[in-house]
Amino acid sequence: MLENFIDFLSNGENLLFIIFSMLVIVGAVFLINLQRVVHMVIALATTFISLAGLYVMLDAEFLAFVQVLIYAGAMTILMIFGIMMTKHEKQNEEPKRALHNVLLLVGSIGFFIILYLAIQDAVFPIQEFTSNExxxxxxxxxxxxxxxxxxxxxxxxxxxxxxxxxxxxxxxxx
Amino acid sequence: MISSYLTLAAVLFVIGLYGALSKKNAVIVLLCIELMLNAVNLNLIAFAKYGINPSLKGQIFSLFNITIAAAEAAVGIAILIALYRNKATANVTEMNSLKK
Amino acid sequence: MESVFSQLAWLIPLFPLIAFVILIAIGKQGNKWSAYISIGAALLSFVFAFLVLFERLNGTMDAYTWDEFDWLSFGDISIRLGFEINNLNAMMLIVVTLVSLLVNLYSKAYMKDDHRITVFYSYISLFTFSMLGLVISVNLLELYIFWELVGVCSFLLIGFWYEKESAKAAAKKAFIVTRIGDIGLFIAILMLFWYMPNHSLNFTDIHNAFSTNSIPIEAWVITTIAILIFVGAMGKSGQFPLHTWLPDAMEGPTPISALIHAATMVAAGVYLVARTYDIFLASPIAMEVVAYVGGFTAIFAATIAIAQNDFKRILAYSTVSQLGYMIMALGIGAYTAGVFHLFTHAFFKALLFLGAGSVLHALHKQDIREMGGIWKSMKVTTITFAIGALALSGIFPFSGFWSKDAILTEAYHDNLILFIVGITAAFFTAFYMTRLFKIAFLGSNRSSDKPKESSIVMTLPLIVLCILAVIAGFVFTPFNPWLGEWLTGNVVEEHTNWIVMILSTVVAVAGIVLGWIVFGEKSVSQSAKSRNWAYNVLANRYYVDEIYEWTIVRPLRILGLVLNTIDRFIVDGLVKLTANIVLATGRASTRMQNGQVQTYGLVTLIGFIIIIAAMLGRRYF
Structure with a gap:
């Protein structure tokens, strides 16, 4: 088990994938959980840049570039402008929508399970796109x-x- | 390998969905929608490399996708600012004019 | 002579129907003049009925039949409507229209203070229409329709003063009890429809089929049909054991008691038996049933009448008893005598009821123990009532004597037991009428009121009926059996039976004398003390109502309670559950429509998941 894991990580590509996907997920989770809006935007920027890294791994260098340029650059700045132009208190007061949140949690998890099952169920060909320089x-x-x-x-x-x-x-x- | 990317995209999408439906701040809701769009992009690019019929078309499609997302973000923020000007709030829960 | 008026006989029921429609339409505004419409319609009907009768008297024996109106047709069979005029229903027409006219006139004064007088008159018109329709019906089904209409009118009019709890109860009782009989009649009609050649229900066809014995119907079927028809007649004519509604029906206005519950509607049962007489003739067993039920009812009701204290109830039991006489007469084969008694009874019983109404109108009470001494102030009423009572008791030469004598003579020749029953009932009849007359009209005034003679509008019908009660008997005497020939077409041999005549007179006189002696002035005050068990049994009407209460009403009510419980808690519960689920769903959906995009998104998400889950589930199971 552990050997398999080490074996898996010893492959450079796998290691990179793990690191980038960790960063993506952590950024997304921080986006949800952070208190201040500006911090959230920074977390999102992390996610976007990590995604750009993943795009590189998928032989899509141009798209990685676009991603950094548009998302991490332009759009994040746009959002910060949006935040600055509206007033924001800290979101410390808990929303009173308990039923809504519970249902949302259940729904989201259910949706993820459906997606996961579909992915596991699908059969993909092993063939690989010949990487173009x-x-x-x-x-x-x-x-x-x-x-x-x-x-x-x-x-x-x-x-x-x-x-x-x-x-x-x-x-x-x- | 493809299923790892797809699973990652699913995780990203679900987190975005959760945020879009639970956050009260309209800007954060917009951010979460961007997150969901990115998850879709990741899917498209992954299929462009590992799909049944791999080609550059997936990348081009996601390029269009990014463009649309940019337009959406711009219009979204514009609407938000106009709303804020009229109602003095960026709180989604108070945007219930549909009910009236 | 041409049958001109017979062809126009369909107009006779039409006039009251038009009056009914008009009265229903104008409602309360017509309170002042509604009576004239109804009276006018009744008068027109009477005139036409009289013309028809006159024509029949001169005309041939053949019945005039018209049944060209196709009502229902299925396959080769068609049920038609129409009308028929023969001697029997020409006679019935004149009885119904005449009594109806007089009662209409009488009600003008009797009901003048009632604020629903228009409704009252509309009901009377509807009743007259239905009764006339019943009489001229050409087939059994048409008769059944009018039969039910008559029942409805009876229900409406008994419950006319629906503010009174007892009137409501009586109306319901009348409706339900007669219903039992009606179901019998309906089954009989269905059976006839099934067994008759060509599925014809026409009276003419029934007559032809049964009188010639030409149809292949088994004997037991005929008996069953006849008895079921008789069950219908029992319900309408108040024969034992379905008699209990008739005395209670006296809760209605008195003119109604005279019209419906004495002269016309209750005679419908007798008329029905007379109309389908051929079926009865084809079944000896049914004839015996009819005869014994009639005889038993005659004596049964007569004894009850002795111990009653309510003016109208005494008359009601008397009606039941006299109807028993008619039924008995038909049962022993004395067709003419039975119909004749129906004819005379209509007049003198209407007279007695209208007289009772006159007294009640003056005194505003019904208990005879609180009356007395009326003769001093109400001469016309007293004299006419006395004549009616004598006619009922069967004293020579009043009409009741001749008709009762005709029945008894036939019974004497035919069935000695029934003869004894009949003559005993005659004795009791004289006895209780004497009691009624002496306690209510003679003696000293025991009420605080000072009775005043009723107006001419009320006394005129009394006088007319009184004259009829005297002379109506002469159309069929042992010396002049004209009516019998006219009705049946056969020449009736004169069989004057002096023994019967003398015996019945003696019995009637004995009843009167005994009654006169027993019910003196003292009997009223001491009657409470001198009650013995026999009196109690009679006063409580042989406990028939109580027996029904315990054997039929209570178990049914318990059953009803159980069913009601099931209905309320299980059936209703399910219904309410369904309704509540829908309601709750609605409430939940309303809460969803809160205008928040995030809620809509959530609902969409959950719906999407449910659809996916359902599709997956379908794949796996």
Whole structure:
């Protein structure tokens, strides 16, 4: 048992996976349990960066880069701005929704069990994607040859969303 | 190996779900939703490497996903700020105008 | 002569029906003039009935039948509605319309202070319509419909003063007890429908089938049908053992007692037996049952009447007794005599009841021990009542003498036991009528009220009925058996039986004399002390009500209680449980709709899990 465990950990990839996934989960748990909102955002940033590490392990270097750039960078900053623009007391007063919380806990655990069983039940092929050295280049070719229309649509969507966000958040002067 | 990633994604998703449904602060709720989206992304990328038909398509899909998530976060925060301006609270439990 | 008016006979029940519809529609506003509508309708019906009768008197024996209205048809069979006019129901028509007209008139004064007089008149009109419909019905099913309608009217009118607890109880009792009989009749109709050729229920077909013995029906079936029909007649005509409702029915207004519970509706049973007489003739056993039940009821009720103190109850038991006479007459084969007694009885019993109503109206009490001395102030009522009482007692030359004599003569030839029963009952009849008359009308005034003679509207019907009570008997005397020929179509040989005539007169006179001696002024005050067991038995009406109470009502009530308990706690419990579950679910769902997105999300999550679990579960089991 212990030998198996050591054996498992002696593989570098496995060790890295364990470390990153630990960081992901710990970050997520801290997000839920920390008291101050700013701390929560930092915990979340940890999770995002660890996820980027996992992406690298999955041969998705470009996505890891994007992850760090957008999530850990832009979005976390956006959230901090959001926090700063609204007032936040410490969440020390316990919410009075006992039934809600119990049901939520049961539901979440149940949902996890279903997912876990489904994962254990599924049969996956052993084949592996041949890792490409030029991941970013391949994505670029793929994106601008086969997926150019979705790409343009998404960019329009993003523009619309940001303009909309500005209009919504703008102070209604008159 | 794939099932390890999937399980990790499931854990992440469930934690995000729990947070989204239990937290009172609207910003934290948004953060938890981001967490859930990330869990989905992790799934997509894992399938891109270890799936039945592995290819780059999974990575491209998650790229779109990240874009949508960014848009969602921006609009979400904007709505939150507008709400806060009107109701002077960021508490989800007090956002029950649907009932009225 | 053409049968013009017979063809128009369907108009006769129509007038009261129109009056009923109008009265029901106008409601309370019509209190002032509702009586005139009803009286007018009754008058029109009477005129038509009279014309029809007149036509029948000159016309042929053939009945006029019309049954072209297809009511129900299934397969080859169709049940039709229509009407039939023959001599028997022409006579019934005149009796019903005449008594109805007089009672309508009488009620104008009797009920004038009642604030529901319109309702009262609408009920009377409905009753008249139903009774006339019953009389001219062309088949048994149609008769049954009107039979039930008549029962409903009786129920409504007995319970007319529903503020009185006793009236309510009496109405329910009347309805339920007659129901028992009605079920018998209904089964009989179904059996007839099953066994009759072509499934015909027409009276004409029944007559043809049974009088010629041409149909292949087994004897026991005929007997069963006949007895079941008789059970129906028993319920309506108050024969033992279903007689108990009739005395209680006296809780209703007195004109109603005269119309429904003396002259017309209770005679419907006798009429039914007369109408389906061929079935009875085909079964000797049924005939004997009919005869003995009738005879027993006649003497049974007559003895009870001796010990009663309620004015109307005495008359009610007298009615039961006289109906027993009619039934007995039919049972021994004296068809004409039975129908004849029905005819005369309608007049003199209506007269007696209306006279009673006149007294009650003046005194506002029903106990004869608190009356007395009425003759001084109410001359017309007293004289007419006396004539009615003499007619009932069977004193020459009043109508009751002739009809009772006709029955007794037949009994004398046919069945000596029933003859003795009949003559004893006649003795008791004279005895209790003397008691009633002497205690209530003669002697000194024991009530605090000063009675005043009723108005002309009330006395006029009395006088008319009084004249009829005197002369109605002459249509069928041993010397002039015209009615018998007219009704049956056969020439009846004159069989004047002096022995019977003298005997019945002697018995009646003896009853009167004995009654006169026994019930002096003293008997009223000392009657309480001098009670012996026989008196008690009679005063308590042979404890029939009590026996029913213990043997039928109580066990049924216990059964009902048990069923009620089951219903309330088990059936109702289940229903309430279901309702409460739904209610609780509703409450829970309401709490879910609190406008909080997180709650909605939670519910969605749980629902999703349940669906997945259900699908998984289905896969595994």
């Amino acid at each position: 030029e991941n970013t280049k391949m994505i670029g070719i793929e994106l601008f040859t086969w997926h150019v229309i979705p790409f343009e649509l998404v960019s329009v969507l993003l523009t619309v969303a940001f303009i909309g966000a500005i209009i919504v958040a703008k102070r209604e002067e008159d």
